[in-house]
Amino acid sequence: MARVMGERSEVVPLLAEVFRAYGFEGASLARITEGTGLGKGSIYNFFPGGKEEMAEAVLGEIDGWFRDQVFQPLRAVGADEAEQGVERMFTAVGRYFLSGRKVCLVGVFALGHERDRFAVKVQAYFAEWVQALAAALERGGRDAASALALSEDVVGGIQGALVLARAADEPELFMRALERMQQRLKETRH
Amino acid sequence: MARVMGERSEVVPLLAEVFRAYGFEGASLARITEGTGLGKGSIYNFFPGGKEEMAEAVLGEIDGWFRDQVFQPLRAVGADEAEQGVERMFTAVGRYFLSGRKVCLVGVFALGHERDRFAVKVQAYFAEWVQALAAALERGGRDAASALALSEDVVGGIQGALVLARAADEPELFMRALERMQQRLKETRH
DNA sequence: GTCTATAAAGCGATAGAC
DNA sequence: GTCTATCGCTTTATAGAC
Incomplete structure (x- = not known):
């Protein structure tokens, strides 16, 4: 099973999938070594702080991705291109969550006991999203x-649609919800 | 710490709170004994099947409550009282989730690894809710x-609002979302 | 940087006394 | 029906060889 990762940053996306699948408490080191292909020794070489440091790194990367691909573009949008800026958000979000096949790790952490441990990052993620969209x-x-009200409806609607899609094991439910939200924003313009 | 519960049914709501707070994997027997006030022996006397049987019992009680208080009333509503029937759903839901201070255990299970283990009950809960409201x-x-589309928006919106409210540690966010959903249903009538 | 071996603690579950 | 004691296994984390 010998491998060379070279970079700590290469491990983070693999860790993200493990936490996404099993939650923080459910992500045992056995599952982590399986999901990353690295032995415990290598993992602890990259993350001396253990699971807590791993989860922090994952949350940091997710936050960074959304900041670059979603929040900043939304904030930078001009008055004449606001509409298409919001449309791009829906496209990026649909792609990120693999059209409803992937859940939101921050949402998972928000609902569970993990919220207390990672309160700052969890709160900041959603607050930034709502503010940027608003x-x-x-x-x-x-x-x-x-x-602000519409923005909360949309960000909440995205999270809820992920819950429903995963409960029904029907990813298309998520994409249909996204389309309805876009439609609703168009209808309520001005 | 000697106690007499008498009834297995008295333990289920206490178990529900433990699973809600920590998830299935996070709900250790130590936390369960603490949350219920019962020793391991007593717990296993009520639930010989262990944690799995406990979680099944909790899901069953939640499903039963929603069937009695939400789904059946929605389905039994007449054409002239449909509007007020939906209003009663929002009231019941707001009360059940303690105005946003309590998360939805089925939603938590839906997002996590628990979904696979309790797939039937998780899927049935949301499917029944969406169908009854529709x-x-x-x-x-x-x-x-x-x-059907509106119903999915509302049930998803409720789940998403719970995520956002807990992420922000701001329960009022949930109640505001509920009110906006009611308002939206009124505005789009006929 | 990678691995294996190991430690100490916590886990779910069981047995048996009362 | 309740408890305590205990089993065997898994957990996180560390140490040390390569």
Whole structure:
């Protein structure tokens, strides 16, 4: 099973999948070594702080990806391109969650006992998402209050659709929900 | 710490809180004995099948409660009282989730590895909820397709709002989302 | 940087006294 | 029906060889 990862950063996405599949407490070191293909020794060489440091690294990478691909683009959008900026968010989100086949690790942590341990990162992720989307909606001509309300509906709707899609084992349910949310935003413009 | 529970049914709600707080894998027998006030021996006297049987019992009780308090009332509603039947659902749901301070155990299980183990019950819970609400919406004058779409939006919206409320540690976020969903149903009638 | 061996603690579950 | 004691296994984490 000898392997050479070279970079700690190469391990993080593999760790993410293990935490996503089993949660923090369910992600045993046996499952982690299986999912990463690395022995315990190698894992602890990269993450001396153990599972806690691994989860922090995973949350950090997720946050970084969303900041680059979703939050920043939403915030940077001009008044004339607000609409298409929001559309790009839906495209990126649909792709990220593999059209409903992949759940949101931050959402999983938010619901469970993990929330207390990783409170800062969990809270920041959703707060940033809601704020960035609200900013884009406001840029598109909505008043602050309804932009915030709509933004919470959409971010919450995405999380809930992931729950339903996974419960039903029917990923298409997620994509249909995404499309309805886009449609609803179009209908309620101005 | 001597106690007399008398009834197995008295233990189930206490077990529910432990599973809700820690998930299935996180709910260790130490936490279970602490949460129920019963020793391991007593617990295994009630649930010879161990944790799996405990979780089944909890899911069964949750399903029973929702069937009695939410699903059946929604399905039994007449054409003239469809609107107020849906309103009663929102009231019951707000009360059940303690205004956003309590998460949905079935939702937690749906997102995690628990989904595989309890697939039938998890799937049935959400499917029944969506169908019952869609039936009431249809009774209220909507066509089948839009009733189903709205129903998925609402049930998903409730689950997502629970995620966001817990992530932000702000239960009021959940109640505000509930009110907006009710408002939206009113606005889109006929 | 990788592995195996090992330690100490916690795990689910069982047995048996009361 | 309740408890304590205990079993065997898995857990996280460390030590040390290569």
